[in-house]
Amino acid sequence: MVEMTSEERIYRVLQRQEPDRVPHFEWVVDHRVREALYPGCKSHEDFAVKMGHDAIIVDPIYKKERVGTNRWLSEWGYVTQDTNEEHGIEVESPIKTMVDFERFTPPDPHAPERFAAVEAAVQKYKGDKAVIVHLNDVFSLPRYLMSMQELLMAIVTEPELVKALVDMSVNVNLELAKEVVARGAKIVYTGDDYAYNKGPLMSPKHFREFFYPGLCRVMQGYKELGLYVIKHTDGNLWPILDMIIDSGIDCLDPIDPQAGMDLGEVKAKYGQRVALKGNVDCAQLMTFGTTDEVIEATKDALRTGMPGGGYILSSSNSIHSAVKPENYAAMMQTLREYGRY
Amino acid sequence: MEPIIKEIYTNVMEGQVNAVKENIQAAIDADIPVSVILNEGMIAAMAEVGHLFEEGECFVPEMLVAARAMQAGMALLKPHLKNAEVVSAGKVVIGTVKGDLHDIGKNLVAMMLEGAGFEIIDLGTDVSPEKFVEAVREQGAQIVAMSALLTTTMPSIKNTIDALNAAGLRGQVKVMIGGAPVTQNYADQIGADGFSSDASRAVATAKELVSNKD
Numbered sequence: 001m002v003e004m005t006s007e008e009r010i011y012r013v014l015q016r017q018e019p020d021r022v023p024h025f026e027w028v029v030d031h032r033v034r035e036a037l038y039p040g041c042k043s044h045e046d047f048a049v050k051m052g053h054d055a056i057i058v059d060p061i062y063k064k065e066r067v068g069t070n071r072w073l074s075e076w077g078y079v080t081q082d083t084n085e086e087h088g089i090e091v092e093s094p095i096k097t098m099v100d101f102e103r104f105t106p107p108d109p110h111a112p113e114r115f116a117a118v119e120a121a122v123q124k125y126k127g128d129k130a131v132i133v134h135l136n137d138v139f140s141l142p143r144y145l146m147s148m149q150e151l152l153m154a155i156v157t158e159p160e161l162v163k164a165l166v167d168m169s170v171n172v173n174l175e176l177a178k179e180v181v182a183r184g185a186k187i188v189y190t191g192d193d194y195a196y197n198k199g200p201l202m203s204p205k206h207f208r209e210f211f212y213p214g215l216c217r218v219m220q221g222y223k224e225l226g227l228y229v230i231k232h233t234d235g236n237l238w239p240i241l242d243m244i245i246d247s248g249i250d251c252l253d254p255i256d257p258q259a260g261m262d263l264g265e266v267k268a269k270y271g272q273r274v275a276l277k278g279n280v281d282c283a284q285l286m287t288f289g290t291t292d293e294v295i296e297a298t299k300d301a302l303r304t305g306m307p308g309g310g311y312i313l314s315s316s317n318s319i320h321s322a323v324k325p326e327n328y329a330a331m332m333q334t335l336r337e338y339g340r341y
Numbered sequence: 342m343e344p345i346i347k348e349i350y351t352n353v354m355e356g357q358v359n360a361v362k363e364n365i366q367a368a369i370d371a372d373i374p375v376s377v378i379l380n381e382g383m384i385a386a387m388a389e390v391g392h393l394f395e396e397g398e399c400f401v402p403e404m405l406v407a408a409r410a411m412q413a414g415m416a417l418l419k420p421h422l423k424n425a426e427v428v429s430a431g432k433v434v435i436g437t438v439k440g441d442l443h444d445i446g447k448n449l450v451a452m453m454l455e456g457a458g459f460e461i462i463d464l465g466t467d468v469s470p471e472k473f474v475e476a477v478r479e480q481g482a483q484i485v486a487m488s489a490l491l492t493t494t495m496p497s498i499k500n501t502i503d504a505l506n507a508a509g510l511r512g513q514v515k516v517m518i519g520g521a522p523v524t525q526n527y528a529d530q531i532g533a534d535g536f537s538s539d540a541s542r543a544v545a546t547a548k549e550l551v552s553n554k555d
Contacts, residue, residue: 081442085493089442109485153409155402156356196446197521198539203400258521283492283522321492 003314006054006179009081010130010312013275014187014228014250018309022302022339023054024332025132027232028086028318033109036325045121048129051332054312055130060114060176062107075107078144085104087320093147098161104145106168109175122184132187132230133180135222138214139192141169148201155206166214174221187228189253190218194244195235197259204239213241219248230277234317235259245270254278254316264304276305277312280331286315286323291330298334306341313339342381343373352413354390356406361414365509375418375425379458382416384535387456393539401449402439404540408452415455423509430458431551434476435486437520438497443490449540450486457544461499470497470504471517484491486543489520498523515550519543 002021002273004012012019016280026047034047040173043258048056070082071091080088095101121131142165143151154162173190194200194213200207203319231249238261252270255278256263263279270276277311280286280297289297298313305311313335342350345368351518352361368378378547390407393399433454436460455461464472473485485505489495495534498518505511517535518528535550537543 014422083442083491084440085491091442122529149405149448152402152445153405199397201398201401203402206402284524287492320491320493 002076003331004128007125007127010054010187011024011228013310013312014230016272016275016308016310018179018340018341021308022311022313022335022341023055024313024335024339025055026314026319027055027057028191029328030321030323031323032320032321033319033323033328037329042324043276053129055089055132056125057132057134057189058117058120059134060179061117062114062207069186070203074144076141076144077104086318087090090144090147091152093145094119094275095145095161095165096150096166098158101161101164101168106143106172109180114176115179116187118180119183120183126184130187131185133185134188135173135176135190137173137190137218137231138166138169138211139194140190141172142166143192152201155202155210159210162210167237170218174225177222178289181225181227183329186226187230188222189232190269191232193234195233195237195242195259197236199236199238201235202258204243207240208243209337210219212247215247223248224277236261239271241266245273249274249279251310251312253276253313257281257316270335271308273312275310275312276312279316280314282315282320282323283315286319286327286331289327291324291326294327294330295334298331299338302335302338306339309341342410342522344372345371346377346382346491348380350386350389351399353383353386353407353410356403356410358413361410362417365414365417369421374480375421376427377425379422380417383411383418384456384458387411387453388544389392390456391453391544394539394541395553401445403515404449405452408449411456412452415499429460431483431547432460432462432472432480433484433486433547434462434464434480434482435488436464436473437466437488437490438494438501439469440497441464441489441491441494441543442478443488443520446490446540450488450537450543452521453544454486454547457548459547470501473501474504475509477514478508482514484547485514485516486547487516488521489518492522493517495520495522495527498533502532503508517543517546517550 009019009023029047034041038050062075064074067073077094078090079092081091082088118133125131190257227248230251232253234256255263255266257279280301289298349364366455394404435451451461451463487498515534519537524535535546537546
């Protein structure tokens, strides 16, 4: 098969077809791993190019204001605290009641400066690499705005508030998506996590009532705008996976092995309807395992995911700071040797 | 079971904060022994919540709401427990380890342990080994419970065990651990006394640890 561009390769996979070879990219690669593999590497984008990722990941730009040591106030009104990792975590949330919600105004999705990075990436990589823009769907924004614990309790105690927050998240993200499309990007990903090792954070009944309608609306909205959608969520999704797939996503990520999700099982059940990305374990294997073990796991993932196309190889979450650089390099080398159709 | 105790049990299970407070007060006023209110009304209700969670019939929202009602009830009951000389199941120092800010798992474990009659000293998140050691030294805990959600912060668990050793306190506490990347294997490797995979199973682990004081 003629060598495709990365962009073509990714589109073929999202169309559930066979490309020339299995593509690869990661949402996050910790700066220490980047530096170990490519000393002097300036950014995730720089690394992605050097490492041969097939996609460039871009975020909308939100202002943030320092409000303490390692603490930042987001334009959305929640405060995050930096950790040693590439991402912070929300520590203070502005919405506690319906009154707070009614007074709340989300940041303008059409603010001109918000998509400067998306525009630059599309211009630079058009015809070369796929550009994937990070938006949200139904859980992350309600979680940041209320805190995870309060949001989950509010499912029982303040159902109308939860529904209102989900609605707002969908509305804002569909407006953001219009700006994404206007700049020529064709793929979005959402990373709202619904589950943990044991299962979904809420009952399937609650997921159906509170999150599924909004999920359908946002995914179908993205599709109507002509976008491909990659849906990331950690955890054991089986009790709610039908709903996630039914919402209209193009690709599911990462098929979390730490939660007992099996790539083969998911492919057998849903491979006709969605592409899959994942799932070499980064929690234990890529961190504590040997390169030989990583090589075997990568071959296994390729054997399972490749048939018929519709598969992107990646870690089971991200290349975080404890992943041994040599293990990531081994995964990539195995992909180069065994990932051709 | 006294009807009022049955009501308290239901109030906790359903997360009815106001009703649980009213009914606990009514039970106290009716001279029902506080140990009965505690054990048959509240602890039994939280044990059932834990059981339903393990069976996959109850999820995090329902658990949190029940725990909140339990905590409201406990606050009312606490002064009476002291007077009635009701002894706690044990004292637990709990926290998410240094470098880690995730708290919901740790909070759930703390709630479930409190609901099982343990006394909880919650150190919060990003807790240094020194802070765990200080809390054990000053509060005389029987159990140190640590949570880590990131593979990258798991080493802080071992660092805390080492710090307890260095402070000469390791022998007087049992260490139990949990969190998404944590496994039984890891617990065995680093010399933790117990591991549990969720907040409900943490109760069984803690009970076992306080009963096996070897």
